[in-house]
Amino acid sequence: MSTVIQGARPYGEGDPVDVLIEDGVITAIGAVDVPEDADVLDASGQVLLPGFVDLHTHLREPGREDTETIDTGSAAAALGGYTAVFAMANTDPVADNAVIVEHVWRRGQEVGLVDVHPVGAVTVGLKGEKLAELGTMANSQARVKVFSDDGLCVADPLLMRRALEYSTALDVVIAQHAEEPRLTVGAQAHEGERAARLGYPGWPAAAEESIVARDCLLALHANARLHVCHVSTTGTADVLAWAKERGTQVTAEVTPHHLLLTDERLATYDPVNKVNPPLRTQSDTARLRTALAEGVIDCVATDHAPHAVQDKDTEWTAARPGMLGLQTALSIVAETMVRTGLLDWRGVARVMSERPAEIGNLADHGRPIAVGEPANLTLVDPDAEWTVRGAELASIAANTPYEGMRLPGVVTATLLRGRITARDGKIC
Ligand code: DOR
Numbered sequence: 536m537s538t539v540i541q542g543a544r545p546y547g548e549g550d551p552v553d554v555l556i557e558d559g560v561i562t563a564i565g566a567v568d569v570p571e572d573a574d575v576l577d578a579s580g581q582v583l584l585p586g587f588v589d590l591h592t593h594l595r596e597p598g599r600e601d602t603e604t605i606d607t608g609s610a611a612a613a614l615g616g617y618t619a620v621f622a623m624a625n626t627d628p629v630a631d632n633a634v635i636v637e638h639v640w641r642r643g644q645e646v647g648l649v650d651v652h653p654v655g656a657v658t659v660g661l662k663g664e665k666l667a668e669l670g671t672m673a674n675s676q677a678r679v680k681v682f683s684d685d686g687l688c689v690a691d692p693l694l695m696r697r698a699l700e701y702s703t704a705l706d707v708v709i710a711q712h713a714e715e716p717r718l719t720v721g722a723q724a725h726e727g728e729r730a731a732r733l734g735y736p737g738w739p740a741a742a743e744e745s746i747v748a749r750d751c752l753l754a755l756h757a758n759a760r761l762h763v764c765h766v767s768t769t770g771t772a773d774v775l776a777w778a779k780e781r782g783t784q785v786t787a788e789v790t791p792h793h794l795l796l797t798d799e800r801l802a803t804y805d806p807v808n809k810v811n812p813p814l815r816t817q818s819d820t821a822r823l824r825t826a827l828a829e830g831v832i833d834c835v836a837t838d839h840a841p842h843a844v845q846d847k848d849t850e851w852t853a854a855r856p857g858m859l860g861l862q863t864a865l866s867i868v869a870e871t872m873v874r875t876g877l878l879d880w881r882g883v884a885r886v887m888s889e890r891p892a893e894i895g896n897l898a899d900h901g902r903p904i905a906v907g908e909p910a911n912l913t914l915v916d917p918d919a920e921w922t923v924r925g926a927e928l929a930s931i932a933a934n935t936p937y938e939g940m941r942l943p944g945v946v947t948a949t950l951l952r953g954r955i956t957a958r959d960g961k962i963c
């Protein structure tokens with residue numbers, strides 16, 4: 536079985552080339568004679584990138600299959616250009632043991648559209664009281680490489696310190712949802728003028744920044760790796776820059792929504808804009824963009840968070856936080872980072888594929904586009920635009936904040952180990 540991609544520009548650089556893929560591996564790049572049995576992808580005018588890797592996805596299985604399943608979430612991921620995703624542990628039951636993480640891993644392999652890597656919980660039941668069996672999950676068939684209580688912060692500094700210490704022996708990474716819970720009791724939106732005017736309790740920047748500063752110091756002293764989820768403030772970028780300068784093994788992600796949207800959206804009263812951490816200010820989005828371009832923030836992660844209609848179409852304070860992200864991520868990055876000149880396509884490959892694969896310790900993703908490498912690839916039409924319609928997305932839920940928006944950058948095909956998983960907006 537072979538596939539030929541014709542006339543694409545790897546990383547959007549140089550002259551168009553053909554890429555021959557045999558048995559899941561890139562075997563020739565240049566002018567390629569098309570084998571008789573080959574599937575041909577006409578990719579003229581398109582950019583060829585390594586398949587995207589999402590370090591932060593909520594797939595809701597087990598427990599909330601009314602909003603997303605591993606099946607539908609995998610489809611959304613493949614259509615969004617992803618070849619691997621990390622599925623967060625805040626399911627029901629929680630992914631805090633080998634049985635659940637092995638179920639998620641196996642189900643992902645059965646669906647076969649993207650590699651679904653389960654994230655293991657740091658604490659039992661996400662309760663923040665007792666460490667989960669990290670070693671058992673790391674050594675299970677699921678080979679868990681990332682641990683997080685995401686949705687909640689590992690707030691107890693002693694527990695966080697222990698988790699970081701264990702993580703070094705297991706060669707895994709702890710991903711922190713940085714939110715000091717004592718500072719966000721009842722919080723509904725970014726603490727500032729807009730939330731105050733609407734009478735919403737605020738979510739202060741310091742609740743994020745204080746935890747990130749604390750954890751960077753804990754990681755430095757433990758000689759452990761720390762990953763910071765969904766950075767949302769200028770102050771967090773400052774802390775990360777400082778910690779990295781001091782040699783802390785810290786990495787960080789930013790979501791597409793924190794790169795584009797601001798708390799001006801509060802004026803709509805529409806809970807589709809409610810997310811945790813909340814949408815911040817224009818100056819925060821500006822700083823997050825430059826931090827991503829400069830590598831202070833390592834990568835983009837979606838925090839894809841499907842929610843049921845009854846949990847979103849309700850009053851703001853009752854609505855759950857979170858928004859869909861897998862199928863719109865590339866376009867939001869194109870809009871905020873490429874159109875603005877902050878990143879070229881080589882840079883997009885770095886923040887959406889290479890760095891997340893390194894952080895998640897995946898050997899077969901985020902690889903160079905070169906002969907001998909696994910054919911985990913994404914084709915993007917950089918000049919095309921599309922209009923977002925929540926009802927048309929592959930997720931069961933439809934809570935996209937980009938409804939009706941016209942966005943640049945269309946994912947035209949995704950290949951997982953040489954197999955075409957998505958093509959022209961359809962699952963294959
Ligand atoms: O907005 C969010 N939604 N933030 C989180 O941390 C959790 C997530 C969810 O699970 O819905």
Ligand code: ZN
Pocket residue numbers: 685686687712764765811812
């Ligand atoms: Zn989170």
Ligand code: ZN
Pocket residue numbers: 591593623685686838840
């Ligand atoms: Zn999350």
